[in-house]
Amino acid sequence: MTRRRSVQLALMLAPAVALIGLLFLYPLFGILKLSLFNPAFTLESFDKLRSSPVAALVMQRTFLLALTVAVLCFVLGYPIAYFLATMRPRWRAFFLYLILLPFWISVLIRTYTWMVLLGREGLVNGALHGLGITDGPVQMLFTGFAVHLAMVQILMPIMILTCFAAMVEIDPQLVKAARTLGASPWKAFATVFFPMSLGGAAAGAIICFILGLGFYVTPALLGGRRNIMLANLIDFEVHQTLNWSFASVLALVLLAATLVLLGLFRLVAPERRLHG
Amino acid sequence: MASTEAGGSKGAAVVFRGLRQVYGATVALEEFTLDVAAGEFLTLLGPSGSGKTTVLNALAGFIDVTSGHIAIDGVPISDLPTEKRNIGMVFQNYSLFPHLDVLGNVAFPLRMRGMAKRPARALARDVLRLVRLEDLGLRMPHQLSGGQKQRVAFARAIVFEPRVLLMDEPLGALDLKLREAMQLEIKQFQRQIGCTVIYVTHDQGEALTLSDRIVVMDKGRVLQVGTPRAIYDAPRTRFVAEFIGTNNVLPIAAGADGTTTIVEGFGPLAVAPPAGARWAALRPEVLRAVTRDGAPGRAATIADVIFLGDLVRYAARCDGGAELVLAERRLPGGGAHPAGTRIAIDVRPEDVVFLRE
Numbered sequence: 019m020t021r022r023r024s025v026q027l028a029l030m031l032a033p034a035v036a037l038i039g040l041l042f043l044y045p046l047f048g049i050l051k052l053s054l055f056n057p058a059f060t061l062e063s064f065d066k067l068r069s070s071p072v073a074a075l076v077m078q079r080t081f082l083l084a085l086t087v088a089v090l091c092f093v094l095g096y097p098i099a100y101f102l103a104t105m106r107p108r109w110r111a112f113f114l115y116l117i118l119l120p121f122w123i124s125v126l127i128r129t130y131t132w133m134v135l136l137g138r139e140g141l142v143n144g145a146l147h148g149l150g151i152t153d154g155p156v157q158m159l160f161t162g163f164a165v166h167l168a169m170v171q172i173l174m175p176i177m178i179l180t181c182f183a184a185m186v187e188i189d190p191q192l193v194k195a196a197r198t199l200g201a202s203p204w205k206a207f208a209t210v211f212f213p214m215s216l217g218g219a220a221a222g223a224i225i226c227f228i229l230g231l232g233f234y235v236t237p238a239l240l241g242g243r244r245n246i247m248l249a250n251l252i253d254f255e256v257h258q259t260l261n262w263s264f265a266s267v268l269a270l271v272l273l274a275a276t277l278v279l280l281g282l283f284r285l286v287a288p289e290r291r292l293h294g
Numbered sequence: 295m296a297s298t299e300a301g302g303s304k305g306a307a308v309v310f311r312g313l314r315q316v317y318g319a320t321v322a323l324e325e326f327t328l329d330v331a332a333g334e335f336l337t338l339l340g341p342s343g344s345g346k347t348t349v350l351n352a353l354a355g356f357i358d359v360t361s362g363h364i365a366i367d368g369v370p371i372s373d374l375p376t377e378k379r380n381i382g383m384v385f386q387n388y389s390l391f392p393h394l395d396v397l398g399n400v401a402f403p404l405r406m407r408g409m410a411k412r413p414a415r416a417l418a419r420d421v422l423r424l425v426r427l428e429d430l431g432l433r434m435p436h437q438l439s440g441g442q443k444q445r446v447a448f449a450r451a452i453v454f455e456p457r458v459l460l461m462d463e464p465l466g467a468l469d470l471k472l473r474e475a476m477q478l479e480i481k482q483f484q485r486q487i488g489c490t491v492i493y494v495t496h497d498q499g500e501a502l503t504l505s506d507r508i509v510v511m512d513k514g515r516v517l518q519v520g521t522p523r524a525i526y527d528a529p530r531t532r533f534v535a536e537f538i539g540t541n542n543v544l545p546i547a548a549g550a551d552g553t554t555t556i557v558e559g560f561g562p563l564a565v566a567p568p569a570g571a572r573w574a575a576l577r578p579e580v581l582r583a584v585t586r587d588g589a590p591g592r593a594a595t596i597a598d599v600i601f602l603g604d605l606v607r608y609a610a611r612c613d614g615g616a617e618l619v620l621a622e623r624r625l626p627g628g629g630a631h632p633a634g635t636r637i638a639i640d641v642r643p644e645d646v647v648f649l650r651e
Binding site for chain 1 (some may be wrong): 295354355356375376377379380381382383385387389391392395402405406450451454460566
């Protein structure tokens with residue numbers, strides 16, 4: 019790269035760098051400072067993180083929830099992506115549109131929709147009762163089930179699109195080649211298509227996991243008091259107990275987890291070399 | 295694979311009967327009937343849309359033809375899925391598995407047949423030796439050159455000793471020099487393993503070089519089947535005459551006395567045209583350019599000179615109006631006529647091919 023070109027590049031990147039510095043790195047630095055000074059240097063909040071049973075429980079619950087949601091997104095989303103990637107292109111746009119449609123609706127609205135569906139007097143309970151399957155309303159709202167269901171619904175388009183993007187890059191001729199070499203359709207899928215799509219699928223699952231870690235609105239509205247997640251706990255410490263130092267420490271935990279996962283993402287994300 | 299190295303594995307005879315493929319209103323293939331002998335190198339030659347790929351897809355089991363059937367050594371295969379047909383196939387873009395190394399690719403068909411990993415890779419190594427790539431077994435496909443990929447694809451297609459090998463424009467992605475070298479290698483490999491090869495190409499030079507027999511196809515129909523020499527020397531239709539090699543095809547009329555043919559823009563030939571003949575095909579190498587005054591032949595002017603090393607090719611314009619291409623073998627140290635030279639073009643009547651359609 020010539021010197022002139024690097025100057026040009028620097029100028030073009032400057033606004034973005036300034037924006038990130040001002041709105042992200044500076045506040046982040048503030049959070050780091052909050053977690054370590056109160057007002058003098060102290061590790062009090064980090065000690066609390068280790069000793070607090072509530073924090074441990076919430077962290078464990080959050081990671082488990084994000085993991086379950088990511089796995090469910092993979093298990094449910096992969097076949098849909100496969101269906102999309104191997105179908106006739108004529109119909110593909112239509113189905114992609116169907117998948118993207120809920121994606122364009124705000125998470126808050128989708129969460130409220132689930133409340134309407136799952137509530138005591140909601141559509142699902144009405145239908146179950148009307149069909150004579152249940153006698154009284156089933157408790158679905160304010161349960162872990164509701165949170166899982168809504169989060170999978172919200173995150174699945176991301177999983178599907180990431181998988182789909184990796185799958186359409188796979189030359190369909192490779193599967194045909196496997197067939198001529200003696201592989202049954204299932205074996206051709208298992209030995210050629212699946213390994214080649216795994217990078218994209220893993221990338222999608224990691225994105226879902228990262229996003230799942232930071233979910234706030236959905237657990238708050240659908241989970242009730244018993245399903246508090248890390249983001250909700252941070253909010254609680256900020257607004258209710260006013261322990262900003264501890265809230266900062268929790269935020270740093272979330273950030274650290276995300277960074278580790280991003281590193282993992284870079285390792286698995288599909289690279290050019292797979293398509294040479 | 296001892297039998298391969300000893301040249302022991304034999305090819306199978308392939309029989310096509312009335313293969314027909316229709317997509318909506320378009321007929322991709324019309325009544326394709328052909329017998330391929332065991333161990334034969336047969337080329338399907340034609341432009342895109344000629345139906346040659348349809349034949350290949352039907353044989354490989356990628357499509358269900360509208361009607362007709364195929365048998366290998368007398369066994370009908372139309373109802374068998376691709377993986378049960380035991381046909382090796384080399385694809386134009388090689389289709390190597392990018393997530394497997396070279397040995398993994400070549401061992402793949404053996405693994406699919408239930409062979410354990412170690413013996414499969416050992417056998418794969420033997421076949422890689424045949425294509426002289428034994429040192430590259432641990433490379434990934436993206437680390438190979440075009441010619442190397444081609445040979446890996448070939449090794450992978452023959453490692454399970456198929457009795458029929460399909461090759462779909464296997465040299466299409468290579469540059470000219472490499473293509474010529476690979477043609478010789480393919481021919482040599484085929485002789486070594488003795489399997490029947492069905493080779494698809496649109497390159498007539500490749501077809502002439504490699505084949506025992508050529509099937510010339512156009513628009514879903516077979517136009518002519520024959521040895522390279524028969525196809526070149528005795529084309530039956532104008533399409534074949536013009537598709538294979540270079541040819542001068544001119545309209546003709548019968549002479550008034552019944553013993554001559556009038557070639558349009560060129561002049562009379564001392565032979566009566568066969569019944570129904572509409573064109574005369576004159577190969578560049580049967581036309582002789584003579585500069586002597588009073589030489590027999592038709593007067594013409596050289597318009598363009600193309601120097602080819604061993605040959606000199608002239609584009610000449612006859613005084614009668616016909617544009618002809620002539621080829622002359624260049625003698626050692628010999629020159630070439632410059633453009634603008636007045637020549638007489640002579641041809642022996644027996645070297646002229648008459649075409650009906």
